[in-house]
Amino acid sequence: xxxxxxxxxxxxxxxxGAQAEAVDINFDGQFTQxxxxxxxxxxxxxxxxxxxxxxxxxxxxxxxxxxxxxASEVELRVVLPSGxxxxxxxxxxxxxxxxxxxxxxxxxxxxxxxxxxxxxxxxSALIKDARKIDTATPYFLSGLAWPIHGVVSGVFGxxxxxxxxxxxxxxxxxxxxxxxxxxxxSGDGVISLVHQDMYFTGKTxxxxxxxGLSSVFIxxxxxxxxxxxxxxxxxxxxxxxxxGRATGPHLHxxxxxxxxxxxxxxxxxxMPTKK
Numbered sequence: 001x002x003x004x005x006x007x008x009x010x011x012x013x014x015x016x017g018a019q020a021e022a023v024d025i026n027f028d029g030q031f032t033q034x035x036x037x038x039x040x041x042x043x044x045x046x047x048x049x050x051x052x053x054x055x056x057x058x059x060x061x062x063x064x065x066x067x068x069x070x071a072s073e074v075e076l077r078v079v080l081p082s083g084x085x086x087x088x089x090x091x092x093x094x095x096x097x098x099x100x101x102x103x104x105x106x107x108x109x110x111x112x113x114x115x116x117x118x119x120x121x122x123x124s125a126l127i128k129d130a131r132k133i134d135t136a137t138p139y140f141l142s143g144l145a146w147p148i149h150g151v152v153s154g155v156f157g158x159x160x161x162x163x164x165x166x167x168x169x170x171x172x173x174x175x176x177x178x179x180x181x182x183x184x185x186s187g188d189g190v191i192s193l194v195h196q197d198m199y200f201t202g203k204t205x206x207x208x209x210x211x212g213l214s215s216v217f218i219x220x221x222x223x224x225x226x227x228x229x230x231x232x233x234x235x236x237x238x239x240x241x242x243x244g245r246a247t248g249p250h251l252h253x254x255x256x257x258x259x260x261x262x263x264x265x266x267x268x269x270x271m272p273t274k275k
């Protein structure tokens with residue numbers, strides 16, 4: 001993965017009777033609120049996170065994801081192919097998030113009428129269903145990259161205050177770019193959702209990266225892919241716009257592990273700066 005790296009080597013000592021087995025677990029990523037971590041353990045092992053079984057590839061790779069309000073530690077249990085196991089607690093760093101104020105939005109987009117609320121709920125259900133996909137192929141191992149280069153105008157986790165009214169925290173990053181600029185796939189995967197006109201998000205695309213990891217790209221001016229299409233990192237998937245609830249041309253890029261929103265900026269190197 002192309003991640004900001006915090007490598008931890010955890011030597012688990014797994015005991016069965018008089019015999020002891022040790023296995024190194026390699027982690028790539030950041031154990032912090034909003035962080036995505038790729039783990040690798042012995043092939044054939046089972047991995048449990050806070051008591052829940054997670055998908056593990058034949059080579060031993062698995063994913064951990066920590067939401068904006070993640071607890072201060074996670075319990076990781078590994079069961080080796082032999083049946084021996086061990087459990088460890090791993091700390092998760094807390095973060096301070098900004099407050100972002102956005103004014104000048106049409107009142108109906110801040111407080112929609114009842115009929116529009118029905119539409120919003122139906123569209124939200126489509127996105128939620130796409131985030132339930134649990135593909136067994138680890139497309140994410142291709143690594144992730146910025147879908148477009150530009151000025152980061154909105155950060156993950158910031159409290160949104162719209163026209164003076166507090167709303168849900170920002171669930172991704174906003175990248176300001178000219179209308180019509182090409183948006184590229186952030187990683188390998190399969191297009192899991194295409195919608196031409198969502199109330200809040202406008203022209204919307206989602207990519208399934210495998211193991212429950214997905215990306216969403218919203219507010220686009222044009223969509224260049226279709227549902228079910230396989231894409232490679234860097235493939236053109238759309239063009240920057242200002243559709244849906246947007247005050248100007250930009251791309252909102254979000255990453256989720258199932259329904260847990262993650263910070264895309266923690267999965268890629270720093271945004272390149274123009275020379």
